Amino acid sequence: MGRVGVLLLNLGGPDKLEDVGPFLYNLFSDPEIIRLPFRWLQKPLAWFIASRRTRTSQENYKQIGGGSPLRRITEAQGEALKEQLSHLGQEANIYVGMRYWNPYTEEAIAQITQDNIEHLVILPLYPQFSISTSGSSFRLLEKLWQEDPKLQPIDYTVIPSWYKEPGYLQAMAELIAQELEQFPNPDEVHIFFSAHGVPKSYVEEAGDPYQQEIEECTALIMQTLNRPNVHTLAYQSRVGPVEWLQPYTEDALKELGAKGVKDLVVVPISFVSEHIETLQEIDIEYREVAEEAGIHNFRRVPAPNTHPVFINALADLVINALKNPSFKLSQAAQMKKRVKMYPQERWEWGLTTSAEVWNGRIAMLGFIALIIELITGHGFLHMIGLLQ
Ligand SMILES: C=CC1=C(C)c2cc3[nH]c(cc4nc(cc5[nH]c(cc1n2)c(C)c5CCC(=O)O)C(CCC(=O)O)=C4C)c(C)c3C=C
Numbered sequence: 001m002g003r004v005g006v007l008l009l010n011l012g013g014p015d016k017l018e019d020v021g022p023f024l025y026n027l028f029s030d031p032e033i034i035r036l037p038f039r040w041l042q043k044p045l046a047w048f049i050a051s052r053r054t055r056t057s058q059e060n061y062k063q064i065g066g067g068s069p070l071r072r073i074t075e076a077q078g079e080a081l082k083e084q085l086s087h088l089g090q091e092a093n094i095y096v097g098m099r100y101w102n103p104y105t106e107e108a109i110a111q112i113t114q115d116n117i118e119h120l121v122i123l124p125l126y127p128q129f130s131i132s133t134s135g136s137s138f139r140l141l142e143k144l145w146q147e148d149p150k151l152q153p154i155d156y157t158v159i160p161s162w163y164k165e166p167g168y169l170q171a172m173a174e175l176i177a178q179e180l181e182q183f184p185n186p187d188e189v190h191i192f193f194s195a196h197g198v199p200k201s202y203v204e205e206a207g208d209p210y211q212q213e214i215e216e217c218t219a220l221i222m223q224t225l226n227r228p229n230v231h232t233l234a235y236q237s238r239v240g241p242v243e244w245l246q247p248y249t250e251d252a253l254k255e256l257g258a259k260g261v262k263d264l265v266v267v268p269i270s271f272v273s274e275h276i277e278t279l280q281e282i283d284i285e286y287r288e289v290a291e292e293a294g295i296h297n298f299r300r301v302p303a304p305n306t307h308p309v310f311i312n313a314l315a316d317l318v319i320n321a322l323k324n325p326s327f328k329l330s331q332a333a334q335m336k337k338r339v340k341m342y343p344q345e346r347w348e349w350g351l352t353t354s355a356e357v358w359n360g361r362i363a364m365l366g367f368i369a370l371i372i373e374l375i376t377g378h379g380f381l382h383m384i385g386l387l388q
Pocket residue numbers: 011012013014027033053057068069070126130132133196197198199210239270271274275276277
């Protein structure tokens with residue numbers, strides 16, 4: 001076999017506080033994160049939302065040391081994977097491609113062509129597929145492949161999701177078991193799976209398989225753990241006014257507290273590295289919510305990071321993908337085949353969600369126009385040359 005490469009995909013995170021604004025702008029500029037009917041609206045709206053969110057987000061990053069550890073951990077996972085692959089007799093170059101921050105996917109692809117990689121395995125570091133995470137990265141790669149003739153000879157294969165991989169399930173079960181053993185009555189502890197949320201319309205309208213994969217993954221982890229504990233699944237990290245997958249983590253914690261649960265272990269399930277949503281949101285915000293609700297013994301299971309069983313699982317995925325290449329980028333990005341329009345993209349008259357979303361958008365446009373006028377001293381119509 002010729003030169004082999006593995007491209008690890010992840011979301012990326014700001015390395016320092018000054019990066020937070022531009023990172024958020026990149027994230028909200030992605031049409032897979034915010035879908036708009038007009039392309040030209042994407043960037044002004046991304047700027048507007050990012051500006052509004054930067055300060056709060058910076059405060060959160062301050063609480064975890066002033067930046068995201070995502071790059072460092074993803075690179076450490078890459079090194080450990082390279083070593084394990086070599087141990088299994090498969091030499092490979094590992095590349096990290098982040099979607100919204102350094103090192104960007106585009107840079108990783110440039111390096112892959114420079115290194116004359118002949119066989120490439122594309123492995124997203126998200127166990128479950130969502131159009132907002134792996135789907136967005138696949139779409140970007142599909143575009144890069146279409147634009148760059150140098151990429152055409154590369155024989156590549158994509159792993160769309162891998163939440164059923166036995167080594168991953170084993171690593172998760174071991175990490176949970178370790179945490180349970182810290183309690184005086186391990187079998188009495190409530191196991192609380194907290195998955196990253198997505199807007200409900202992604203699943204119901206766009207056909208995102210994310211919720212189904214999360215539910216199946218939770219059941220498989222519980223089966224692998226093979227313990228009598230009661231468990232709950234809820235969704236965290238909601239952003240914006242639309243409805244996301246329910247139950248929300250915050251509400252579910254309050255409900256369990258009200259039912260008298262005292263011992264609880266949280267399992268972050270959509271991520272394989274520590275980052276802001278584990279270190280700040282779960283460890284600080286949700287811990288506070290739980291304590292207020294009377295859940296006094298609150299612990300969190302660490303993300304798999306470089307756990308050897310987890311790294312072995314990644315190596316197995318790569319070796320199998322090289323033996324049985326299956327998915328192409330176009331197939332992987334089209335996992336949401338039923339997509340037509342998100343409900344809010346359709347205009348409807350009456351007191352409907354769609355009408356409310358559109359009213360909100362029009363109000364936001366008006367607000368942006370007002371800010372532009374305040375900053376420049378000229379109205380929007382002056383700026384586009386319609387008024388003298
Ligand atoms: C606004 C919509 C968002 C969707 C949909 C979304 C889905 C989603 N995200 C992850 C994993 C990560 N998200 C991270 C940061 C992050 N995500 C959003 C918004 C959405 N995510 C924002 C605004 C941010 C920035 C942080 C903040 O201001 O709250 C990160 C990086 C975190 C870091 O350490 O820097 C990850 C990883 C998943 C798995 C997912 C859907 C399945």
